[in-house]
Amino acid sequence: MAWSRDELAALLGEREAWTRGELAQALERLPRRRERFETDSGIPVPDLLDAASRPGADDRRDVGYPGRFPFTRGTQATMYRGRLWTMRQFAGFGSPEDTNRRFKILLGRGMTGLSTAFDMPALMGYDADHPMSRGEVGREGVAVSTLRDFETLFEGIPLGDVSTSMTINATAAIALAMYVAVAEAQGVPRARLAGTLQNDMLKEYVAQKEWMIPPAPATRIACDVIEFCAREMPRWNPISVSGYHIREAGATAVQELAFTLADGLEYVRQCVERGLAVDEFGPRISFFWDVHNDLFEEVAKFRAARRIWARLMRDRFGARRTEALLLRAHAQTAGVSLTAQQPLVNVARVALQGLAAVLGGTQSLHTNSLDETYALPTEEAATVALRTQQVIAHESGVDRVVDPLAGSHYVEWLTDEVERRALDLIGKIDALGGMLRAVEEGFPQREIAESAYRWQREIERGERVVVGVNAFQVAEQPPIPTLKVDEAVQRAQIERLRAVKAGRDVAAVDAALSGVERAAREGRNVLPPILEAVKAYATLGEISDVLRRVHGVYREDGRF
């Protein structure tokens, strides 16, 4: 609140009286449990937040109304009173048939959007039969090498009616091309397709570390996808700028916010430089947040994110359309917060985190399964996870009012604090020449490794309690059931790949791959030739090999 000088003086006087009076007496009877109270990002929290805690704040300017600039209170006016968030559970394992079956089960249980996890070979641009794929086929997600696998994956699912999220980055352009090809074979034009492609390469170098080629050409291909979608797929989100992996790798909430927004700024800058209009592609940029246990800091992060992005898009790039200023986000609960010890307790963590995301105003949410420190979720665990967000949606009452924590002295103060610290960090990245340069120099990577190590030390010194891990332990615990991915998946995938390769027109494949290579060498958009290549049944590995040949293979050094 912006107070007059007299009002502020009066408020500060009252607080001073309370500090000397009630607070001092209480502390005499019982000192604070800790010398310092801090948020998980290390923001010191005072004894009390009150109306005088934000003396220069202008709530009409900074908090405002939902659906109105700067969108602190939410992306739209009605929020969950109009429509609940999308419950989008990430799934994928084993063969395309296995995942197709899981998709149909989840849709049958009320899930409202598909979300596809791919296996490591697909994410890194290797076919199932490549030596690097040994032991990895179908393990962390569904195995796909060719368009045939995509046809199986989405068999019987009307792609004109569902929205599909695909978590894939280094090979995102190939996955999008395969999805478009399957849809068009179903008779669904690409312009009708709704969904999201993660396609965020910068955070791969920062955190998730699934890459093929160096950062600069990889970022350029990510922008090729944005450009292609801006022209041909108006309902598709061509990028999900992701804080999730950054946070999971050890970043604090403030670092997650700053690095992710800096990634977003880099993509927007490059797209603007290639002549795209910010008001045209800006509306399709989406974000992806992690949600940890520090409920209020997480809510503050969501709210600060919207405010920062709206202002930066307006001030740096001249965006004017409301949709181009809006930060829309998916959220996922924090995998790294789950414990192998007493795994049923994870359900409580997931509920708390899911609640934080909803209080923060997320557009969609994945809630993690209790068994994820052991393996991919069993069907039962995945169902409990979905039910957890259904309880939040239908039983908790948080859907009844827009931005329920607005006006809380603590939450508004924390939103300002998180914003200020994130802007400082974005300023440092600007000074390094932007996020691409910062990533090439290893700046965010080092910052995250430091935070991860500090966090671990705090747990080991007992300064940070993790229930069941360094406090409240039990000696023995019965094992929980875990999902087994059949070893036969790799063999079956290799067989399937061989059959596809044997049945295709080799000359057409070669011609299509040459087309990809020419576009890559000449710096043209690689999407159209990749679409031709997948339709000719060129494999994901073959197309990736072309890109590796043109741009080189990226390697990270062994710094730690």
Place this chain on the structure above:
Amino acid sequence: MSSAIRPLRILVAKPGLDGHDRGAKIIARALRDAGMEVIYTGLHQTPEMIVAAAIQEDVDAVGLSILSGAHMTIFPAVLELLRAQDAGDVKVFGGGIIPQDDVPVLKGQGVAELFLPGTSTQVTVDWIRANVHPRAAAA
């Protein structure tokens, strides 16, 4: 040869396509802070690359961090390659996302110890001090 006391040399390795390196980096730092000499391979190493690094760096133990589910393929491959290079006495330990059922199987194959999520780095340090010893110089 005298067995002058020297710091333990540990190779921390990230095999396969798995990019989750938070744990590997934390362990590498914790072992270094505990006075060991640590070599970290970086990401995306094949079993052959890991064993070549272990031999070249003359390490006493190799720690593998795997969160991708490929542990049942990668641990045996590393053990076998070490034996084939007459380096079967290099202790192999590991950590990551490993279902409880797989732990006894891997130990039966020769993995010396597995550290599952939530393990304190001190537990790993203590285990290494108790179980890993400087190998006799090979040449």
